[in-house]
Amino acid sequence: MILDRLKETTAEQHARLERRVDLGARLRGPEAYTDLLGQFYGFYRPLEEALAAVSGYESVGLAFVERGKTAYLASDLEALGRSTTNVPLAAAPQVRSLGAALGRMYVLEGATLGGRVVCRMVREALGFTPDRGCRFFNSYGARVGPMWTAFRAALVQFATTPEAETEVVVAAGDTFDRFDRWLATGAAT
Numbered sequence: 014m015i016l017d018r019l020k021e022t023t024a025e026q027h028a029r030l031e032r033r034v035d036l037g038a039r040l041r042g043p044e045a046y047t048d049l050l051g052q053f054y055g056f057y058r059p060l061e062e063a064l065a066a067v068s069g070y071e072s073v074g075l076a077f078v079e080r081g082k083t084a085y086l087a088s089d090l091e092a093l094g095r096s097t098t099n100v101p102l103a104a105a106p107q108v109r110s111l112g113a114a115l116g117r118m119y120v121l122e123g124a125t126l127g128g129r130v131v132c133r134m135v136r137e138a139l140g141f142t143p144d145r146g147c148r149f150f151n152s153y154g155a156r157v158g159p160m161w162t163a164f165r166a167a168l169v170q171f172a173t174t175p176e177a178e179t180e181v182v183v184a185a186g187d188t189f190d191r192f193d194r195w196l197a198t199g200a201a202t
């Protein structure tokens with residue numbers, strides 16, 4: 014089913030992205046960590062804007078407004094003294110359907126799971142907390158589990174045909190690839 018297929022087909026990309034993020038290096042000091050937040054902001058902002066413009070989320074029980082995380086990144090950057098004004102932004106992908114939107118959201122929603130681990134590491138290494146500097150990685154806080162469960166339920170509700178499944182899986186894979194390229198090179202697409 015869709016959930017297993019997503020996890021299996023993107024496992025290698027997840028591992029690559031984790032290596033790319035290279036938390037060990039990013040947590041050596043506040044500068045490197047703030048640079049990482051800036052790179053995330055540059056990727057999330059245009060993508061979330063494109064996702065917000067898609068309609069139909071309510072047909073699978075979702076509300077996109079509850080899931081935007083760009084504002085968390087902006088508040089972390091501001092708290093750490095970095096303006097968001099000149100942060101380079103990635104090009105937004107075309108998101109032509111609800112299925113494509115859900116596939117891209119899978120990547121951003123899944124990142125909240127890893128965020129719990131990252132949040133603990135950030136606190137230990139740099140002393141930043143969900144109140145200051147680690148709002149993004151804390152994301153939904155105590156609601157990470159229920160938000161993930163609800164998102165998975167929406168995927169199942171949507172992907173009732175092989176075509177719909179494929180639409181989601183292709184968009185998820187493309188999103189992982191784009192994020193990896195963005196972090197590696199700052200390339201817009």
Ligand code: HEM
Nearest residue numbers: 019020027030031034036119120121123124126127130131
């Ligand atoms: C370097 C930091 C990261 C760490 C330590 C990490 C760790 C994890 C962990 C532990 C899980 C499984 C949680 C669970 O099953 O309860 C997970 C799942 C996931 N992560 Fe990450 N992750 C990181 C970065 C990312 C990034 C940057 C993204 C994408 C933007 C991402 C996307 C996902 C997705 C989509 C899942 C869900 C897989 C599934 O069950 O279908 N992760 N991550």
